[in-house]
Amino acid sequence: MRINTLRKAKILQEIVEEWYEPRRQDRNKKWVWEHKVIPYIPISYDRFIRLLKMDTTFVSN
Numbered sequence: 001m002r003i004n005t006l007r008k009a010k011i012l013q014e015i016v017e018e019w020y021e022p023r024r025q026d027r028n029k030k031w032v033w034e035h036k037v038i039p040y041i042p043i044s045y046d047r048f049i050r051l052l053k054m055d056t057t058f059v060s061n
Contacts, residue, residue, distance in 0.1 A: 003059070010056040012037060012048065 019036050021027040033048050043051075 005051075006054065006056055006059045008041065009051040009054040010059045012041065012051050013056060015040070016052060 015036050016029065016032055019027065019032045020029055029049070029052075030045065033045055037043070037048060
């Protein structure tokens with residue numbers, strides 16, 4: 001795995017951690033992707049979900 005992909009995944013995970021609220025339907029992952037991720041990193045929703053599932057515990061910023 002390339003280090004830049006892991007760094008991007010870590011950034012996305014931090015954005016989702018900040019904005020995603022599990023029990024609120026107006027703050028689901030699709031909303032976070034549309035309103036917070038796309039302006040910062042233009043990627044598809046499928047790619048966004050794949051990057052959220054990556055293990056980034058050993059990546060430092």
